[in-house]
Amino acid sequence: MTDQPDRSINETETVCPLCAVGCRLTHGDGDRAEGCEGPANPNGRLCAKGATAFEAVRDDDRLTTPLVRRDDGLVPTDWSTALDRVVNDFETVCDASGSDALAFFGAPRCTNEENYLLQKLARSLGTNNVDNRARLCHASAATALESRFGWPASTNCLTDLTDADLLLVVGANPAIQQPVAFDAFVRPAVADGTTLVDIDPRQNETTRIADQHITPRPGTDALCFHLVCALLVEHEYVDTSFVNNRTSDYETFKAALANIDIDEGQQTTGVDSETLIALVDRIGTADRITVIGGTGIEDGGDETTTTDALLNMLLLTGNVGRPGTGFMLLRGLNNEQGAVDMGCRPDILPGHQSVTDDAARRRVADVWNTEPPSHPGRNEYEALDAFGTTVHGALVVGENPAIEKRDADWVAHQLDALETLVLLDVFPSETMQHADVVLPAAVGLEKAGTITNLDRRVQRLSVTASPPGMARTDYAILAALGEQLVGDGFAPVDPETAFDELQAVNPLYDGFSDTVGECWPVGNDDGLYTDGFATHDSKAPFVPLDPAVTSPADDELVLIVGSRAGGFDTEYTVDNRVRLNVNDATMREIEEGDHVVVATGDITVTTTAAVGDAVREGTAYLHADVADPLVRSASGSPTVTVTLAKDV
Numbered sequence: 001m002t003d004q005p006d007r008s009i010n011e012t013e014t015v016c017p018l019c020a021v022g023c024r025l026t027h028g029d030g031d032r033a034e035g036c037e038g039p040a041n042p043n044g045r046l047c048a049k050g051a052t053a054f055e056a057v058r059d060d061d062r063l064t065t066p067l068v069r070r071d072d073g074l075v076p077t078d079w080s081t082a083l084d085r086v087v088n089d090f091e092t093v094c095d096a097s098g099s100d101a102l103a104f105f106g107a108p109r110c111t112n113e114e115n116y117l118l119q120k121l122a123r124s125l126g127t128n129n130v131d132n133r134a135r136l137c138h139a140s141a142a143t144a145l146e147s148r149f150g151w152p153a154s155t156n157c158l159t160d161l162t163d164a165d166l167l168l169v170v171g172a173n174p175a176i177q178q179p180v181a182f183d184a185f186v187r188p189a190v191a192d193g194t195t196l197v198d199i200d201p202r203q204n205e206t207t208r209i210a211d212q213h214i215t216p217r218p219g220t221d222a223l224c225f226h227l228v229c230a231l232l233v234e235h236e237y238v239d240t241s242f243v244n245n246r247t248s249d250y251e252t253f254k255a256a257l258a259n260i261d262i263d264e265g266q267q268t269t270g271v272d273s274e275t276l277i278a279l280v281d282r283i284g285t286a287d288r289i290t291v292i293g294g295t296g297i298e299d300g301g302d303e304t305t306t307t308d309a310l311l312n313m314l315l316l317t318g319n320v321g322r323p324g325t326g327f328m329l330l331r332g333l334n335n336e337q338g339a340v341d342m343g344c345r346p347d348i349l350p351g352h353q354s355v356t357d358d359a360a361r362r363r364v365a366d367v368w369n370t371e372p373p374s375h376p377g378r379n380e381y382e383a384l385d386a387f388g389t390t391v392h393g394a395l396v397v398g399e400n401p402a403i404e405k406r407d408a409d410w411v412a413h414q415l416d417a418l419e420t421l422v423l424l425d426v427f428p429s430e431t432m433q434h435a436d437v438v439l440p441a442a443v444g445l446e447k448a449g450t451i452t453n454l455d456r457r458v459q460r461l462s463v464t465a466s467p468p469g470m471a472r473t474d475y476a477i478l479a480a481l482g483e484q485l486v487g488d489g490f491a492p493v494d495p496e497t498a499f500d501e502l503q504a505v506n507p508l509y510d511g512f513s514d515t516v517g518e519c520w521p522v523g524n525d526d527g528l529y530t531d532g533f534a535t536h537d538s539k540a541p542f543v544p545l546d547p548a549v550t551s552p553a554d555d556e557l558v559l560i561v562g563s564r565a566g567g568f569d570t571e572y573t574v575d576n577r578v579r580l581n582v583n584d585a586t587m588r589e590i591e592e593g594d595h596v597v598v599a600t601g602d603i604t605v606t607t608t609a610a611v612g613d614a615v616r617e618g619t620a621y622l623h624a625d626v627a628d629p630l631v632r633s634a635s636g637s638p639t640v641t642v643t644l645a646k647d648v
Contacts, residue, residue: 009057012462015451016050017109017444020331021158021181022453022517023050027464031055039457039517040158040181047179056443057465061427063440064469074438079470079480086395086437087484089420090125093393099126099373101390103383106344107397107474108134108333111449111461112509113495114474115335115342116350116502118397121478124370124486128355128377129391132344133399134336136381140298141329142340144307148541150534151352151508153337155326156290156527157455157519161185163324166286167196170310171221171296172330175205178454182206186292195282199224200296201560202579202615214279215616218558219639220269221297225309226545227265228280230257232316237284239318246532246539247315253542270616283317288324295332308543315540321529331454334444338452341508341520346377351506367504370486388417395422395481397474398441402430405631424474440471447473449495452520458509459517556641557584557620559600561627577610578644579621585611588644595647598622600640603633606647620644 009027013036016023023046024038031054035046056062066082067074093101104122107115115132122130135142142152149155158181161167167186174182190196190209198210199221207213216224232238233254243250266273283289291314297306311327319325331337343350353360355376365371383391384401404411415421415434423435426443444451445464452458467473475498479491492498503509511522524530532538552558557580578598580590590596592611597604598620605626615621620642622630627640634640 009054009445009465012464014445014462014464015334015459016046016053017334018049018053019178020334020336020454021178022334022451022457022459023047023180024459025050025053027054031058038459040184040453042184045180045183050180054445054464056426057445058468059427062468062471063425063427063438064471065440066470067435067438069436074432074435079472082437082439083480083484086420086422086481089422089436090393090395090485093419094125097390097392100129100377101392102127102129103378103380103386103391103394104130105380105383105394105396105399105401106130106132106339107399108132108336108339109398109444110335110339110474111444111447111451111495112335112338112342112458112502113449113498114397114478115339115344116498116505117475117478117482117491118395119343119350120368121395121482121486121490122377123349123372124368124482124490126373128346128373128375129383130344130377131346131380131383132336132339133380133401133404134331134333135340135345136379137295138298138329138331138336140304141293141307143302144304144311145327145329146352147304148308148311148533148543149320149529151528152340153528154328154455155320155529156323156328157457158185158328160323160326160527161290161292161328162189162192162194164189164194164288164290165324166282166289167194167292168199168283168289168310169196169206169210169292170199170294171298171306172292172294173200173204173206174292174294174330175208177294177332178330195286197279197282201558201619202621203613212275212278212282214271214275217268217270217616218560218619222299222305222309222545223265224269224271225306225313226257226260227262227269227271227276228283229309229312229316230260230262231276231280232284232313233257235280235284237280238316242318243316246318246321247542248537248539249542253312253544256544270618283313286317288322289314289317289319290324290326290328292328292330294330305545309545311540312542312545315542320540321527321531323527326527326529329454334453335451337454337456338450338458341452341506342502343506346379349505350502351508364505367501384411384414387414392419393421394418395424396431397424397478398426400429400431402434403628405628405634407632424477426471439477440467440469441477442467442471442473447475447495449475450499453517456519457517458512458520552618552641555643557618557644559598559627559630559640559642560615560619560621561631561640562621562623574623574625576623576626577608578626579610579612579615580644581615581617581619582611582613583617584620585609588646590644590646596644597647598630598642598644600630600633600642603629605629
C-alpha cells in the first residue's frame, strides 16, 4: 500500500507510457489525462486507455518498499540492505560460475537511458546475456528488415502514411491496437482516396474501412505474397530502374518465381484467382505503397518468410525510400524500438552494431573504459532454458517471465532453479512469487529521459510526479547497482548526461535535441533508405522463398489469437467467446451460445460459441487472455491447431 495517497501530480506535458504510438499528454481533471498536440496525435486526442494513464501513479497496489526473501517469504527492508543483497548474490554467482552465469532481462517499458544502463551493466560485468521479451514478439519482421534493408525498424514515419496510394495492412488491427494513429493518419488517408487492403483471416475493426479484405488460410501468408510477386512479374508490374539500381539477386529470385504453380498456390492459400488478380492490379498500378505489419506476420522461430515475401513485393515495385512507401512495423509497448536501439539484445551493441565487430567494441570501450565481450549471449528464450544449469542469477527489469508462453509449471520450475532472481517492477506480478529481491520502481510518468516510438521518433519525457514511498526510477536503481558491481563512474549522474553518453556510443542518435521529437537518424526527413540501403553494398537483396505449408487434420481448426492490446479504444474488457465460421460450426453441430470445449492435446478451455462470418473457414478465434493455456502448450509454435466440441 502507498503511504502517500495524496501525492500531487503536476501538469507538465509528457508522453503516454501505455503504447508505442507516442501520444503527448498532460494531467487533467481527477486522474484523467488530457491530450496535447504532438507528432503522433496532431489533433491532441487520446484513446480511452491513454486517458487513464495517470491512474497508475496513485494506485494503491504499487510496490513502495524493497523486499528480500527470508525463510518466511518476502519481507520489507531498506535500500542499502536490498542492494547489498543483490551485489553479494551476483558476485557469488560470478565467482563460482563466471559472468555468463548471469542474465539480464529488460525493459521495453523503460526509457532509452535505463535500457542503455541495463545493457551497459551486463556487458561491463562480462556477459552479452541481455534481452527484452517484447523484441521476440516482432523477431521475424525485425530480423528480415535488418538483414535485408539494414535496420530492424519501420522504414517510414506515421506522417508518411497520408502520402500513400495503397496501404496494405497485414496481420494487424491498428483501428484497435493503435487507434489514435489510425484516426490521425490512416482514416484521413482513406477518406482522401488512398486504397486500404486488409489481409487477415478474420474481419476486424480495420476491415470496416477497407476497400478489399483478403483472408488467406492461416500459415499461408508467405505463399500468398509469393504468388503476388510471381503475378507482378508476369503482368510486367516491375519497377526495372529501381530493381537494377537498388537491389541484388533479382535474376535468381525471378527464376524461382517461374517455378511456382499459381493454381496450386491459390488452392493452398484459399485465395481465389479473381481476388488475387485484383490485389496484384492494385499493387502494380499504385505509385506509393506502404505495408503496415503487426504480430500476425510472425512466422516463429528463425523463420522470416512472410516478411521476406512482403519486402520482395516492395522491392519489385520500387516502394522503399520515398514518402508514402515502405514497411511500418506496429510495435506494442511504449519503448520497444528504443530498447532494441539501446542494445538490449544479446548480439547487438547500442546502435545495432554487432558484438562481433572489433571496431564497434573498441568504440564502446573508448567511452566505457571496458570492452564488451565479443561472443553473442543468450536471448531470453535461451536463457530461461538454461536457468539452474548454466545460468544461476537473473536481473529482470519491468518484465514478467513467469507468464512466458510456455508450460506454466516448467517456467515456474526454471525460475525457482535460479540461485538469485532480482526483480525491478511497479506492481506485484507472477514473477515476484519467485524473486529473491524485489526493488520498487517508478512508472513512466515519474521519469525523465527519452523514449522511441514505433516510427523511430525520439521524445523527451518530463517528470509529472514523484514515485510513492521508497520507490525509485529504474535509472537510479541500475545506477546504484552499477556503482557497486562495476565501480565508481559507471553511471552518468542523470538521464540527460546519460543521453549524451549514449549518443557517443550509438551513432543513430547523434544530433538529437528536439523535445517534441525527431526520427532517427536526425536530419533525414524523408525516411530511411532514400539514397541507399544500410547494407554492405547499399543494395537490398531479393530472397527466394520456399514457404512450407502444413495443413491441419480434418477435425482441427487453426487458432487465431487476439491481442491483449485489444482494449485501447474502449474500456478494457475481454470477449471470452470462441468465434467460429458458420460452416465449421454446422459441421460440428455447434450453434450460437453453445458451451464448447476448445482443446489442443490434453489442454482444454471451456467457453461459449459465437457463430458467423467474421472469421474464415478453418479457423477459431480467441482473445489472448482466454487462449493463453492453449498457446503455452504449443511451446512457441506460431501455429496452434485445436479441436472443438460441445461441452456436455
